[in-house]
Amino acid sequence: MSAAGTALDEAPPPLPPRGWSGQRIAGHVLVALWILLAIGLVWFLVTSWNLPLVEKYGPGYLYGLGVTVGLVAVSIVIGAILSIPVALGRMSKNPVFSGLAYAYVYFFRGTPLLAQTFLVYYGLGAFRPELQSVGLWWFFREAWYCAIFAFSLNTAAYQAEMLRGAIESVPRGQWEGAASLGLHKLQTMWKVILPQAAVVALRPYGNEVILMVKGSAIVSIITVYDLMGITRFTYSRTFDFQSYLWAAVIYLMIVETLRHGIEWIERRLTRHLKR
């Protein structure tokens, strides 16, 4: 064998041993702490496992999960539809439209979602005679409809800003190029601009879905029995702390699944950008 061959066969020199630096000790202690907490959580949930209790309240959790998912899905879709005129208004050159859209977005992004929900549910409830005369009382009487109403308006404001940001992130040359090919504005928007904007908007949209899942917990305060509402109900009946811990586990699983799903979609959509 030649000398070059032996040189290639030789193993690389071993890495210098990593000493027990202060950082490493601190890191191991913290990880050990998390592991202890996890074991403690599992131990607590296992030892306080109570079959009659689970049989009684378990189905409620499933129902609550369904309510949470339904609330988020419906509000996100309605919000997406509402966000289109708002985003167009924000981009409009007409000061009246852009001013109105700006005020809308500023109001809903500048105030807490909980206050908005109260304003719709309790506030509009004060106009009961008027609402009854218009025939809208059945809608604003139900906490569920009020929650959807408030959440849709809220997420529409956030989604409008995302849509605007994504559309404006597409360079002007794309518009000009499409115009020189003879596409009209709607075609340009649909075939040229939106596909490019979608890649930019995906991450903010994903974050908005996650924020809505987390934000939807507040509807439990206006007596909607979503996952959080069921949890509070169960706790008020049993005074068993595991009711909150189960809710935490379920919420964490939903959010982590969503987060990884969005990352996967983003990786697929941006395949052509990777080298």
Next chain:
Amino acid sequence: MSWGPEGWLDDIAYGVFVTVSLALATLPVGLAVGFLVALAKQSSEPSLRLAGNVYTTIFRGLPELLTLFLVYFGGQIGLQKLFQLFDPGATVDVSAFVAGMIALGVVFSSYASEVFLSAFKAIPSGQYEGGHAIGLTNWQTMRLVVLPQLIRIALPGLANLWLILLKDTALVSAIGLSDILRQTSIAARVTKHAFLFFGFATLVYLVLSVISSFGIRAIERSVDNRDMRR
């Protein structure tokens, strides 16, 4: 129904005071913890990174309201068990303000750690090497070289988090702290003018965030000015 100094306005003013002081009390805690978590997450030690990432994953994944209840009720039960080891008859009441501060603090810090982390990534390693080359210790490099740049990069993200924090304080009304929303709820229930009072509450929040954005702009300008002079 009387709407004056002897009416509901002073109660709502107290609510504003509670909201603002809760947000202001949470801010330094959240910033400090967030910075430490960011340090852990950008460290070269894998176990520290793992510990930091677990922290962020948990507290960004839980709804803020649930975190609040976990801290409030969990803290109460946990402390009660702990004290009953020494004194079997002891009962513990966790202050809603402290529970709110801790819950909002951990949520704020987990988001802040992400902001700091991306700011850390924006600082080239030459800055650290340069600091070491002129004989500064690790701590001095951090304080004199890295931090001034880091704050400038992280400022817009942190300002955004402050506005979110201000809105999240509304949740503490659910555990009985007399913030803006709780005070207006009481007023609405007593006077039956729900729309008026909740509308007023949203306006107060709006005013607070307008004031905040002015403050943020002033801070940004002063940071920029300092850079200009250098």
